[in-house]
Amino acid sequence: MSNQDQKAIFITGSSSGLGRATAKLFASKGWKVIASMRDPKKEEELGNISGVTLMALDVTDPHEIESVAKQVAESGGVDVVFNNAGYGLGGALEGLTDEQILRMVNTNMLGAIRTTRAFTPHFREKRAGLFINTTSIGGLLTVPFNSIYHATKWAVEGWSESMAFELNQFGIGIKTTKRFSSLAVPQAWVELRRSCLPRRDGKSSPPCATQRRKKNWVIFLELH
Helix, strand or coil: CCCCCCCEEEEECCCCHHHHHHHHHHCCCCCCEEEEECCCCHCCCCCCCCCCEEEEEECHHHHHHHHHHHHHHCCCCCCCCEEECCCCCCCHHHHHHHHHHHHHHHHHHHHHHHHHHHHHEEEEHHHCCCEEECCHHHHCCCCCHHHHHHHHHHHHHHHHHHHHHHHHHHCCEEEEEEEECCCCCCHHEEEEEEEHHHCCCCCCCCHHHHHHHHEEEEEEECCC
16 A cells, blocks of 8 residues: 555544554554554553554643644645543532533543544545544433533534534544443443333324434444
């Protein structure tokens, strides 16, 4: 594959978990990978993989997002942007500080929104591109003591669905990927299916939001 034909992907939150695994997978398939993280100096593995370039990026910093997106576009651009940076923080709402709440919102939700906004002109100019946003089973149903995490993931779900319509006219796609344990899958789908069942009073039910969104999902990843 020539450099001109080589596909490229930009990934946020590449220092661990799904971001790291994605970087390694795409590099093994011959893609050019730009793996971003808050402190690349601490990364001891990805930088030694052929085809992987490390970049510093804190997705809670709007100015840094704009700067990095500009650098990437000017250095050849990318075909896929994977908004993966995020984390979870559990606990009762009244025990969370404003700082903790805002940091999660800035990372899980606004990080994805700002990164997408920064790269959209690049994709729009070439009339092609794909955004992938990491959400969660927590963006489809909820459990106690995770209210802010759920809020951010439900927000990304709804925002992604809206953006899919907005970007389609420019040849740009946007999809979501969810991760959850295999133990959570059966009950999760029971609850989702329950929300889509016909009403007992015989009246017609509104279209199931889960069914409407499924066309924008990428894959469910089982973590053991």
